[in-house]
Amino acid sequence: MTVLLATVATPTAQAEFAPVGRAQSFWLHLNSTPVSDEMIAVEAKRRAHVVLNAWEGDLLRKLKAANPSVKVFVYKDLSSTRSYACKNGKDDEHLPTGLGYCEVRRTNPEWFLKGKKGQELEYSGYDGHWQMDVGNPEYRKAWVKRVFESSKATGFDGVFLDNALYTCDAYHSGECPPKYPDNASFQQAYRGMLAEVKTGFRAAGLLSVGNLTNARLHPGGWELYGLYLDGAFDEWWLAFSSDRLLEEYPEGWSRQVAEITVNEAQGKMTWVQPHFDEGDTQAFRYALASLFMTTSGKAAIAEVAKTDGYGDATAWHPEYDWYLGHPVGTYRPVANKVFRRDFTCGVALVNANPTGTRPTRIDLPRTYTDQDGKAVSSVSLAGTSGALLRANC
Numbered sequence: 001m002t003v004l005l006a007t008v009a010t011p012t013a014q015a016e017f018a019p020v021g022r023a024q025s026f027w028l029h030l031n032s033t034p035v036s037d038e039m040i041a042v043e044a045k046r047r048a049h050v051v052l053n054a055w056e057g058d059l060l061r062k063l064k065a066a067n068p069s070v071k072v073f074v075y076k077d078l079s080s081t082r083s084y085a086c087k088n089g090k091d092d093e094h095l096p097t098g099l100g101y102c103e104v105r106r107t108n109p110e111w112f113l114k115g116k117k118g119q120e121l122e123y124s125g126y127d128g129h130w131q132m133d134v135g136n137p138e139y140r141k142a143w144v145k146r147v148f149e150s151s152k153a154t155g156f157d158g159v160f161l162d163n164a165l166y167t168c169d170a171y172h173s174g175e176c177p178p179k180y181p182d183n184a185s186f187q188q189a190y191r192g193m194l195a196e197v198k199t200g201f202r203a204a205g206l207l208s209v210g211n212l213t214n215a216r217l218h219p220g221g222w223e224l225y226g227l228y229l230d231g232a233f234d235e236w237w238l239a240f241s242s243d244r245l246l247e248e249y250p251e252g253w254s255r256q257v258a259e260i261t262v263n264e265a266q267g268k269m270t271w272v273q274p275h276f277d278e279g280d281t282q283a284f285r286y287a288l289a290s291l292f293m294t295t296s297g298k299a300a301i302a303e304v305a306k307t308d309g310y311g312d313a314t315a316w317h318p319e320y321d322w323y324l325g326h327p328v329g330t331y332r333p334v335a336n337k338v339f340r341r342d343f344t345c346g347v348a349l350v351n352a353n354p355t356g357t358r359p360t361r362i363d364l365p366r367t368y369t370d371q372d373g374k375a376v377s378s379v380s381l382a383g384t385s386g387a388l389l390r391a392n393c
Helices: 037-046 057-066 101-107 137-154 183-204 221-226 253-265 281-291
Strands: 002-004 026-028 049-052 071-077 080-082 129-131 158-162 207-211 231-234 239-241 269-272 299-301 327-335 338-343 346-351 360-369 375-381 385-390
Touching (some): 037 057, 080 101, 137 183, 183 207, 183 221, 221 231, 221 253, 253 269, 253 281, 281 299, 281 346, 281 385, 327 360, 338 360, 360 385
Parallel strands (some): 002 360, 071 158, 231 269
Antiparallel strands (some): 327 338, 346 385, 360 375
16 A cells, blocks of 8 residues: 655644654663663663662662752552561561551551452562552551652652552452452542542642553543543553554554543653563554654653563663654544654654554655665555654754
8 A cells, every 4th residue: 555645734834732852761760770870870861750769769869960850750559568578577668668568567457458258469470569458548648648758758759659550350360359349449449549649749749650551441541540640651552562562443552642642631741661672673663653643742751671670771762862843733644544743854654553464655745864864755664663754954
């Protein structure tokens, strides 16, 4: 298939959106791996957001010294307490959760979420992670108070809230707690928790970004949870692995791309994380071009090759330093599941048909430079592939 594209309207003839400029990127440093001064000097200046553990206050201060503008967040699990972070009956000083396991066990054991047989629910596949009752008003207040006190004392700009869950059997497949027997009641509890976070964090001047993974599978889920947050993270965005890229269908490509649209309409951040093998050009270009379909400058991207592989900063791609200018209009279809968005100094193209479908050739009205440095006047994109093109400006 060949698609001939008409010449794009000039910026003076068509209203421009806010400038995109360059792609933002973030760094999840959650595995407590050593970080050299050289890496700090480089990454503090080029990453928009960095997430650290609560015990990495020294690293926080080094990042801020290298770049006072970088926003540094502390990791906190919204849904669990961790028994491995309690030793000899005493909780660690700095926790990956809001409240310590031993403290809750001693003072408020009713805050542990219970299963059908009255047993406390441990995360399947994550030893020592115990699910908490986020619907309990006293638990919510205690969690928020402790998190904002410890985060502000260390100097973090915000909190990365992991595990804002959507399904009542999350981490214990097939068993919903009697208190929340269905997804609707379970999500209502989480909305109450996030509302408490919003109130407490804003009073303390803390930013909040929630992990809203799998929101695409729950109509309205991204919007309902995101209402209470300053930003949201999609842990599995468009690329689930190098051989599993998300194509267009009702819960597919456009649903995830719309997450950025929703957030940026409200001035909120979106962090997206595709999963693919190092050096996978197709997956990277598909994800990056898809991000440019909707972002107006507040979306950030960083891939990961291995699940939970959060050590060194991820690869920095040359495209992150490109400047495409201002977007000219919204993205639009130019063929079946093939999309284009124009910029004053470039164009983004995506073919969201399934992997393996035959290429669509897109003829361009002018010559651009592609991601391999070649001058092109047409591009052929197979299913689940994308391209960013630059113009001389």
